[in-house]
Amino acid sequence: MTFANSPQANQVSPSLQPKGWLRYLSFSLDHKVIGLQYLVCGFLFYLIGGALASAIRIELSSPISDFLARDVYNQVLTLHGTIMIFLWIVPVVNGAFGNYLIPFYVGARDMAFPRLNAVAFWLIPPAGLMLISSYFITGAAESGWTAYPPLSITTPAAGQIIWILSVLLLGGSSIFGGINFIATILKLRRPGLKLMQLPMYCWAMLGTSILVVLSTPVLAGTLILLSFDIVAHTGFFNPTLGGNVIVYQHLFWFYSHPAVYIMVLPAFGLVSEILPVHCRKPLFGYATMVYSIMAIVVLGLMVWAHHMFTSGTPPWMRLFFTIATSFIAVPTGIKFFNWVATLWGGRISLNSAVLFSCGFIVNFVLGGITGVALAQVPFDVHVHDTYFVVAHFHYIVYGGSVFVIFSSIYHWYPKFTGKMLNEHLGRFHFVLTFIGFNLCFAPQHWLGLNGMPRRVAEYDPQFAFVNQLSSVGALIMAISTLPFLWNVIQSAFNGDVAGDNPWQGLTPEWLTSSPPPVENWQGEAPLVTEPYGYGITNEELAVEPSINDDIQIPQDK
Amino acid sequence: MTILLCIALVLGGTWVGQHVNLLPISASSNAPVYDELFRVLLSIGTILFVGMLGLVIYSLIKFRRRPGQTGDGLAIEGNLPLEIFWTAVPAIVILFVGLYSYDIYDRMGGMQPLQHGEHGHQKMSTNQRIWGGIGSGTVSQAESKSNNPLPVEVTAMQFAFLFHYPKGNIISGELHVPTGQQVSMKMESKDVIHAFWVPEFRLKQDIIPGQPTVLNFTPTKPGRYPIVCAELCGPYHGGMRSAVVVEEPAEYESWYSKNSKEIISEA
Structure with missing residues (x-):
């Protein structure tokens, strides 16, 4: 295998890399620096996307269109969706935690392609800034994040083209990252480490990266064809020139449904890392977890047309995609039962990381149930493109992925910085977020069932009260960011010193100093064959698994 | 317990x-x-x-770590019968x-082959693929109220619906239908994708430019219900609404005979 020469190769130029905080603004090749770059950059975009969401909720607190101009409202909702998906959740659950953790988990000193890794990150800020600046220069895209033609062909071209360019850059970044993760997980494993001994997040990232590499190019090709339609007046998707708008929908959702799994599979992996540590129990059903991830990957690639049940689809297609979509609930359900079984009989520390993870389980179960309902064609024809769908996918991507991102930040912040976060502020943050989130999105199920379509700036006055309730929830969610921000910033300076392994974790990232040195370990990488071996020995906690005499843990405790 | x-x-x-x-x-x-x-x-x-x-x-309550507790939980790594059970x-x-x-x-009626209006209309659809939504089948035939659905041609544009009744050559901005009568709508869009949604009918079908779609339904309860566009179609998408007026057959007849043969646009 080829892992052996990677340390030497990297040692050539450590002095050329900036030191101190400046390296976070540099073209650093260190996977930990890149991971944190992804995380902080993603969070800044999250704040922007959140501000846009606030604008939407302010507009919707009254039934008439009175806060934003109508076309600006459509720009805002397009930007909100695009930023939250492509600049916050996808880069953070994949790029941030993937880059930080995967090399540790496979026992490598860095990713397989460090330069490609840095390129993948540095595509994101320009793409994001370009997307946002389009609002101030020409007006942003206003056809929704789905950019369905012919609407996307007939709305102002400049904003739409900038949107396409940004998404292409972000998709490229995502593909680079995916290739890197696959290579790292399959090729850079420490000798002696078997695939079925890897922490679950590696499997999640392997599955996710397969989806990224298979489906993102389809989106790229589709958007290039769409840009030809806009700029060069070709007729791929333009019905007046003989094009077909349904083809665009198939191509778009061939990426964009797997994109949902690109956002939630890594979150599943992260939860599988967090829960065993704080429950002091092995992850329940490791093998079924792995198989269900792979089943989700396979099924996730063949369910896309359930976004098109009211569009031009023949009956057999509706039936096929109903069945395929429903069956995704089986592997997903297995994972949730396994997590509950992991909780069962544990010694659970009720800290912020666990609370956010359990919040994720509760929210995602609700989102999953509405998802199975939406997969049924006769159910979907009523609620498709309504606020029911808005509620459903926010339960998946916010109640699911974003809760896990917060959980992960609480869990790994001590490793990132060497400082502990304030637990009281963390729990306060959880309570605010959980209440705000559910108050914001649960009522939207009712709105959708009773006749409020999505993406509208004005609506039937009978829905005003429930919309105001939802807006109050959004306000609480916005406020909940403040204790988190304060916690993260002041803990970096004044937090308690964390030590190397504050949670007594067994996965490899805890078996080095906090924050870890460049190239991760002073000596050789530890061989961790039982990443979840809690409670297996009857002795008091064995922090360093005594499996291999080669393990060199820095002895500076 | x-x-x-x-x-x-x-x-x-x-x-x-x-x-x-x-x-x-x-x-x-x-x-x-x-x-x-x-x-x-x-x-x-x-x-x-x-x-x-x-x-x-x-x-979380039963298995929380109590103050002073140390040590790990149970080392259960899996349980095959349990996992098979919850698969x-x-x-x-x-x-x-x-x-x-x-x-x-x-x-x-979702699995029925699609038909629009009377049999004479079918020749239009032979050279064009027509895709339709639920309710395109024979719900009302089973009820044997009428085997002759009322044909309506729907045109959607930014930001309005137009309803054309081929029988009386009526053009209306509102859809008038009698109770108990199957209505068969052939829908076409002039510009971008729209969608025809009546929450009280639990029916929705996209209206797609360049690709006619069909939606059949049988109204049962008199009243005035909103028709909502459910597909983002531009700045005034939220305002693209109309109404379907479901009337008793007698009332519908009087509306029909009043407007028949004349072109009246209420839009």
């Missing part, structure tokens, strides 16, 4: 499904079928959600839901 809790959960979920009404009134022949499906899904969903919520909360149960539930919703879909 556990068994009692499970029974209570199932009964509670079923009760919620039967008694919690989250839907608007039903005003077409497929709406009661839809509501039946909704009640079943709501029951199953409530049972699953409350069950999982209960398990998570119970675990099989969701699979069976999914299978049931799938078969049941197929049955519902069939009863709504």
Whole structure:
């Protein structure tokens, strides 16, 4: 295998890399620096996307269109969706935690392609800034994040083209990252480490990266064809020139449904890392977890047309995609039962990381149930493109992925910085977020069932009260960011010193100093064959698994 | 104890499904079928959600680390029979839901070959693929009220619906239909994708430029219901609304004879 020469190769130029905080603004090749770059950059975009969401909720607190101009409202909702998906959740659950953790988990000193890794990150800020600046220069895209033609062909071209360019850059970044993760997980494993001994997040990232590499190019090709339609007046998707708008929908959702799994599979992996540590129990059903991830990957690639049940689809297609979509609930359900079984009989520390993870389980179960309902064609024809769908996918991507991102930040912040976060502020943050989130999105199920379509700036006055309730929830969610921000910033300076392994974790990232040195370990990488071996020995906690005499843990405790 | 809790959960979920009404009134022949499906899904969903919520909360309280406690939890790495059990149960539930919703879909007429209007209209559709939504089948034929659906041609544009009745050559901005009569709409869009949605009918079908779609339904309850555009179609998407007026056949006849042969635009 080829892992052996990677340390030497990297040692050539450590002095050329900036030191101190400046390296976070540099073209650093260190996977930990890149991971944190992804995380902080993603969070800044999250704040922007959140501000846009606030604008939407302010507009919707009254039934008439009175806060934003109508076309600006459509720009805002397009930007909100695009930023939250492509600049916050996808880069953070994949790029941030993937880059930080995967090399540790496979026992490598860095990713397989460090330069490609840095390129993948540095595509994101320009793409994001370009997307946002389009609002101030020409007006942003206003056809929704789905950019369905012919609407996307007939709305102002400049904003739409900038949107396409940004998404292409972000998709490229995502593909680079995916290739890197696959290579790292399959090729850079420490000798002696078997695939079925890897922490679950590696499997999640392997599955996710397969989806990224298979489906993102389809989106790229589709958007290039769409840009030809806009700029060069070709007729791929333009019905007046003989094009077909349904083809665009198939191509778009061939990426964009797997994109949902690109956002939630890594979150599943992260939860599988967090829960065993704080429950002091092995992850329940490791093998079924792995198989269900792979089943989700396979099924996730063949369910896309359930976004098109009211569009031009023949009956057999509706039936096929109903069945395929429903069956995704089986592997997903297995994972949730396994997590509950992991909780069962544990010694659970009720800290912020666990609370956010359990919040994720509760929210995602609700989102999953509405998802199975939406997969049924006769159910979907009523609620498709309504606020029911808005509620459903926010339960998946916010109640699911974003809760896990917060959980992960609480869990790994001590490793990132060497400082502990304030637990009281963390729990306060959880309570605010959980209440705000559910108050914001649960009522939207009712709105959708009773006749409020999505993406509208004005609506039937009978829905005003429930919309105001939802807006109050959004306000609480916005406020909940403040204790988190304060916690993260002041803990970096004044937090308690964390030590190397504050949670007594067994996965490899805890078996080095906090924050870890460049190239991760002073000596050789530890061989961790039982990443979840809690409670297996009857002795008091064995922090360093005594499996291999080669393990060199820095002895500076 | 556990068994009692499970029974209570199932009964509670079923009760919620039967008694919690989250839907608007039903005003077409497929709406009661839809509501039946909704009640079943709501029951199953409530049972699953409350069950999982209960398990998570119970675990967090029962198995929380008490002050002064050290050491690990039980070293359970898996339990094959248990895992097979909770693979099989969701699979069976999914299978049931799938078969049941197929049955519902069939009863709504989703699996029927598409037809629009009278047989004479079919020659239009031979050279064009026409795709349609639910309710495109023979719901009303089963009720044998009428074998002759009322044909309506719907044109959608930014930001309005136009309804054309080929029989009386009526053009209207509102859709007038009689109760108990199957209506067959052929829908075309002039510009971008729109969608025809009547929440009280539980029906939605996109209206697609360059590709006519068909939507059949049978209204049952007189009243005035909103027609909502459900596909983002531009700045005034939220304002793209119309109304469907469902009338008793006699009232409809008088509206029809008043407007017949004349071109009246109320839009």
